[in-house]
Amino acid sequence: MENLDVLVVDDEPGIRSGVTRILRNFSVSYPFMDDDIQFNVIEAATGEEALTIINNKPPAIILLDNKLPGIQGVEVLEYINNNQLDILVMMITSYASLDLAVKATNIGAYDFVPKPFTPQELKASMENITKHFFLRRMTKKLHKEGKIIRFKFLTVLSHELKSPLNAIEGYLKLMQEKQSGDNIDDYQEMIDRSLSRIKTMRNLIMDLLDLTKIDSGKRKRDLREVDLELIAQSAIDGMTPLAVQRDVKLNLDVEKQQPFMADAEEMEIIFNNLISNAVKYNKDGGTVNISIRTTSDEVIVKIEDTGFGIEMEDIPKLFQEFSRIKNATTRNISGTGLGLSIVKRLVDLYNGKMEVESTPNQGTTFIIYFPILPSLSEITGLA
Amino acid sequence: MPTNSSKTILIVDDDIDYLFQLKLQVAKFGFNVVVAESQKEAENLLLSFKPDLAILDLMMENDDSGFILCYKMKRKYPDVPIIIATAVAAETGMTFGISTEQERKWIRADLYLEKGIRPDQLHKEILKLLKL
Numbered sequence: 001m002e003n004l005d006v007l008v009v010d011d012e013p014g015i016r017s018g019v020t021r022i023l024r025n026f027s028v029s030y031p032f033m034d035d036d037i038q039f040n041v042i043e044a045a046t047g048e049e050a051l052t053i054i055n056n057k058p059p060a061i062i063l064l065d066n067k068l069p070g071i072q073g074v075e076v077l078e079y080i081n082n083n084q085l086d087i088l089v090m091m092i093t094s095y096a097s098l099d100l101a102v103k104a105t106n107i108g109a110y111d112f113v114p115k116p117f118t119p120q121e122l123k124a125s126m127e128n129i130t131k132h133f134f135l136r137r138m139t140k141k142l143h144k145e146g147k148i149i150r151f152k153f154l155t156v157l158s159h160e161l162k163s164p165l166n167a168i169e170g171y172l173k174l175m176q177e178k179q180s181g182d183n184i185d186d187y188q189e190m191i192d193r194s195l196s197r198i199k200t201m202r203n204l205i206m207d208l209l210d211l212t213k214i215d216s217g218k219r220k221r222d223l224r225e226v227d228l229e230l231i232a233q234s235a236i237d238g239m240t241p242l243a244v245q246r247d248v249k250l251n252l253d254v255e256k257q258q259p260f261m262a263d264a265e266e267m268e269i270i271f272n273n274l275i276s277n278a279v280k281y282n283k284d285g286g287t288v289n290i291s292i293r294t295t296s297d298e299v300i301v302k303i304e305d306t307g308f309g310i311e312m313e314d315i316p317k318l319f320q321e322f323s324r325i326k327n328a329t330t331r332n333i334s335g336t337g338l339g340l341s342i343v344k345r346l347v348d349l350y351n352g353k354m355e356v357e358s359t360p361n362q363g364t365t366f367i368i369y370f371p372i373l374p375s376l377s378e379i380t381g382l383a
Numbered sequence: 384m385p386t387n388s389s390k391t392i393l394i395v396d397d398d399i400d401y402l403f404q405l406k407l408q409v410a411k412f413g414f415n416v417v418v419a420e421s422q423k424e425a426e427n428l429l430l431s432f433k434p435d436l437a438i439l440d441l442m443m444e445n446d447d448s449g450f451i452l453c454y455k456m457k458r459k460y461p462d463v464p465i466i467i468a469t470a471v472a473a474e475t476g477m478t479f480g481i482s483t484e485q486e487r488k489w490i491r492a493d494l495y496l497e498k499g500i501r502p503d504q505l506h507k508e509i510l511k512l513l514k515l
Contacts, residue, residue: 162470166498167400193400
C-alpha cells in the first residue's frame with residue numbers, strides 16, 4: 001500500500017471535510033503498480049497556510065480553490081511553478097468561474113473539478129491525476145537512470161579511444177624529433193607498438209558497432225535453423241593463425257540432435273568472441289575444447305581453456321562494459337573490454353543463461369545454455 | 384639549491400606506451416624516474432620508497448584507482464606533490480577538477496592534467512610543484 005499526501009486548500013470547511021471523508025476509504029490501483037494507492041488528506045483554509053505546508057513537506061497532489069481570503073489559488077499555483085516543485089495541482093472552481101479554471105490549466109494546473117462535486121466526480125478526478133503522478137515519476141526515474149548509464153559509457157569510451165591516440169601520437173612525436181637518432185631500425189619497437197594500438201582501436205570500433213546494433217534493436221534479426229558446428233568451425237579457422245603461433249590446440253566436439261533456430265550473425269559474434277578469448281588468454285602449448293550438446297529443450301555450448309584463469313573477485317566484472325581484468329599476465333593481450341558484455345547481451349536475447357567456472361592458472365570454462373525455440377512448423381502444427 | 388638529478392619522480396600508469404613515453408620525457412628533464420603499472424604495484428613501492436613527486440594516471444584497474452592511490456599516498460607522505468593525469472577529456476562533460484569541499488578534503492592532488500600536455504608545460508608544472 002502506498003500513501004500519497006493530498007493537500008486540500010479551501011476556505012469552506014464543508015468542502016475540506018467532504019474531501020477528507022470521500023478520500024478516506026478510497027484507493028486506486030493500476031496495472032503498472034504493484035501496490036494500491038491510498039490518500040492522506042491534509043487541510044489548509046488559506047493560501048498562506050498552504051504555502052507553509054508546501055514548504056515543510058510538499059504533497060503529491062493539491063486540490064486548490066482559487067477564491068481564497070488572502071492570496072489567491074492562482075498565486076499558489078504560480079509559486080509551485082516558479083519553484084519547479086514536483087506537485088500536481090487540481091483546481092476546485094465553481095461553475096461561474098470556468099474560464100478561470102481554463103486559465104489555471106494553461107499556467108500549469110493539471111486539471112480542474114467544478115464544485116459542487118459528487119463523491120464520484122472527485123474520485124474519478126483523483127484516479128486520473130494519480131495515474132498521471134505515477135507515470136510522470138516513472139518517466140523521470142527512467143530518464144535519470146538512462147542518462148547516468150549513458151554518461152558513464154561515454155566517459156569510459158572517450159578514455160578508451162583517447163588512450164591509444166595519445167600513445168600513437170606520442171610515438172610519432174618521438175620519431176619526428178628523432179629522439180633515438182637517425183637510424184630507422186631504432187624506432188621499430190615504437191612502430192610496432194603504434195600499429196598494435198591502432199589494431200586495438202579498430203577492434204573497439206567494430207565491437208562498438210556490434211553493440212550499437214544490439215542496443216538499438218533495429219538490426220533485423222533473422223531467426224532460422226543454424227548449423228552451430230559450421231559457425232564454431234569458422235570461428236576456429238579465424239583464430240588458427242594465432243593458435244599456431246602460440247601452439248594452442250583447438251578441439252571441436254559436436255553432438256547433433258535437433259535443429260536450433262537462431263540468427264547466424266549473432267551466433268558468429270558469440271563464438272568468435274569466446275573462442276578468441278580462449279586462445280588469447282591461454283598459455284603457450286595450451287588447449288581449447290569446444291563442445292556443443294543438444295538436449296530436448298536446450299543447446300549447451302561449452303568453451304573450455306587451459307589458460308590463466310580468472311580470480312574469483314574479478315568474475316563479477318567480466319561482463320561489464322570496458323572492464324578488462326588487468327594484471328601482469330593480461331597486460332600484453334590486446335582487448336577492447338567489450339567482447340564479453342556483447343556476448344552476454346546476445347545470450348540474453350535468446351533468454352539464455354551463461355556460466356563461468358575458473359581456476360586461476362588452470363583455466364576457464366564458459367557454458368552457455370540456449371533454450372530451443374519451437375520451430376515455425378511446430379507452432380502452426382503444419383508438417 | 385638541489386639539482387634536478389637528485390629528485391625522483393614516481394610515474395604510475397597502466398598504459399605501457401604512455402608510461403614509456405612519459406618516463407622518457409621526464410628523464411630528459413633530468414629527474415630520476417621510478418615507474419609502476421598499477422595502483423597495487425605503486426602501493427608496494429611506496430612502502431619502502433618516498434618519491435619527491437608523483438604523476439598518477441586516474442583510470443587504471445578501476446575508474447578511480449588514481450584517486451585512491453592519491454589518497455593513500457597523501458596520508459603516508461603529505462608533503463609529496465601529486466599530479467593526476469587523465470585521458471578523459473572535458474568534452475564528455477566530466478571534469479576531474481575538484482568541485483566540492485568534501486572532495487577537496489578527500490582527494491588532495493596538487494594538480495590535474497590532461498594527457499597530451501606539451502613537454503615544456505609539464506616541465507614547468509613539475510618545477511613549480513617542486514619549488515625549483
